[in-house]
Amino acid sequence: MMNIFFAVIFSAALCAPASAQLKRVKSEESLFLDLQKTGLGELNELDEKRKFLEVVRLEKQKLQGKMLGDIYENAYEYYRNGNYEDAKDLALKIISIDPNYQDAHMLLEASNQLRGSMKPGMSEKLMIEDRFKTALSYYTEGRIVEAHTRMTEVVKLSPNNIKARYWLSRMKEDLKEYYSLKGLQDYKAGDLKSSLDNYYSALLIRPRDSLTITWITRIENELRQQKANSMLKAALEFYAQGRLKDAYEGLKRALEVQPDGSKANKLLAEVKSELENGYLAAGKKFYGVRRYPEAIGEWDKAKPYTANMAYLNKLISRAREQMKLEGDEKKRRVRAEEEQNAKEEADRKAAEAEVKRKSVAEIGKKPQETSEEKRLAAQNHYMEGIKYFQNSNYDKARDEWTIARQLDPDNADAAAGLKRIESILSGGQ
Numbered sequence: 407m408m409n410i411f412f413a414v415i416f417s418a419a420l421c422a423p424a425s426a427q428l429k430r431v432k433s434e435e436s437l438f439l440d441l442q443k444t445g446l447g448e449l450n451e452l453d454e455k456r457k458f459l460e461v462v463r464l465e466k467q468k469l470q471g472k473m474l475g476d477i478y479e480n481a482y483e484y485y486r487n488g489n490y491e492d493a494k495d496l497a498l499k500i501i502s503i504d505p506n507y508q509d510a511h512m513l514l515e516a517s518n519q520l521r522g523s524m525k526p527g528m529s530e531k532l533m534i535e536d537r538f539k540t541a542l543s544y545y546t547e548g549r550i551v552e553a554h555t556r557m558t559e560v561v562k563l564s565p566n567n568i569k570a571r572y573w574l575s576r577m578k579e580d581l582k583e584y585y586s587l588k589g590l591q592d593y594k595a596g597d598l599k600s601s602l603d604n605y606y607s608a609l610l611i612r613p614r615d616s617l618t619i620t621w622i623t624r625i626e627n628e629l630r631q632q633k634a635n636s637m638l639k640a641a642l643e644f645y646a647q648g649r650l651k652d653a654y655e656g657l658k659r660a661l662e663v664q665p666d667g668s669k670a671n672k673l674l675a676e677v678k679s680e681l682e683n684g685y686l687a688a689g690k691k692f693y694g695v696r697r698y699p700e701a702i703g704e705w706d707k708a709k710p711y712t713a714n715m716a717y718l719n720k721l722i723s724r725a726r727e728q729m730k731l732e733g734d735e736k737k738r739r740v741r742a743e744e745e746q747n748a749k750e751e752a753d754r755k756a757a758e759a760e761v762k763r764k765s766v767a768e769i770g771k772k773p774q775e776t777s778e779e780k781r782l783a784a785q786n787h788y789m790e791g792i793k794y795f796q797n798s799n800y801d802k803a804r805d806e807w808t809i810a811r812q813l814d815p816d817n818a819d820a821a822a823g824l825k826r827i828e829s830i831l832s833g834g835q
């Protein structure tokens with residue numbers, strides 16, 4: 407499906423003007439918006455989207471290479487048939503899509519040189535001979551790269567030229583030696599990347615040359631060692647600064663480059679141990695103050711660094727059990743408190759009902775002067791109310807003082823106490 411998609415894109419690109427084809431590539435953000443429109447926006451992570459775009463880029467390169475190769479074959483066929491105008495047009499289209507397509511540049515130059523010639527066959531022969539002489543001249547001067555490039559063009563433009571093919575074969579061997587020598591010089595100068603590039607260039611000319619392969623293997627190993635050492639150094643600096651997570655990530659990357667690095671492996675074990683112990687200690691501290699969710703969170707963080715997962719799981723399990731036990735105990739206490747409050751509320755309401763009942767019984771009776779016995783009883787109820795009031799049991803205090811007022815309506819202390827309770831219960835001072 408993807409191949410069809412990109413085939414359509416590149417077919418449209420060939421028909422588009424060169425100026426449109428050379429416009430700057432869209433930014434990643436706009437590409438992500440395009441992904442949303444095509445139903446591919448459900449990729450969640452930014453890394454996933456970037457990986458997808460990398461796959462798209464590689465697929466695009468494959469399709470572009472194949473399509474440009476097919477177009478070049480058509481352009482070359484026009485050239486061989488003497489149709490230099492169409493060969494030139496197709497070469498220009500290729501260059502507009504890929505400015506670095508060297509064969510298209512070669513074909514464009516040759517087509518422009520022969521276009522409009524009265525005797526194209528003779529003109530082509532002279533052009534090929536001129537390029538052949540130029541290549542030999544470069545070779546004589548020791549300019550191996552230029553000589554090889556020019557002679558390669560001669561062979562491509564004139565595949566049946568036996569003389570050119572012979573000299574190209576000789577030049578290939580010299581060019582291989584040239585790149586090998588450059589690679590050795592760069593290696594001695596400490597420029598491993600340039601040295602590797604030159605040896606790979608030599609390998610392209612002689613793909614099975616064992617000495618070249620040996621040098622490439624050696625240099626790549628040294629480059630990996632350099633890269634691993636650089637990462638190890640950075641990780642050590644993080645470790646010295648106490649940035650354990652950064653040190654851990656740096657060491658992992660170093661071991662990806664060089665898995666058998668003994669120093670990196672040893673330091674990684676130490677860093678993992680310190681990270682694990684830090685999370686263990688933090689979790690135990692939270693556990694000690696009954697902050698169980700935080701304790702579990704710290705122990706979960708220790709998992710990537712532990713060699714004893716069973717111990718961590720045991721700690722987490724114990725914290726969850728304790729959290730459940732304490733939660734159940736809290737619920738039990740809440741229920742007991744609610745039951746006690748309900749009982750006290752029922753007692754209070756019963757007392758109020760009794761007071762109201764007595765009050766109703768007194769209605770209609772002729773008011774009589776309060777006897778000394780009632781005054782003393784009222785004073786006793788007032789004093790009981792004082793005790794309840796001091797213990798903040800305002801409901802009981804109110805009951806006692808209400809009874810005191812009923813026994814002795816002139817008891818000003820009981821009246822003042824009742825006003826004080828009403829003020830407190832209503833939010834006053």
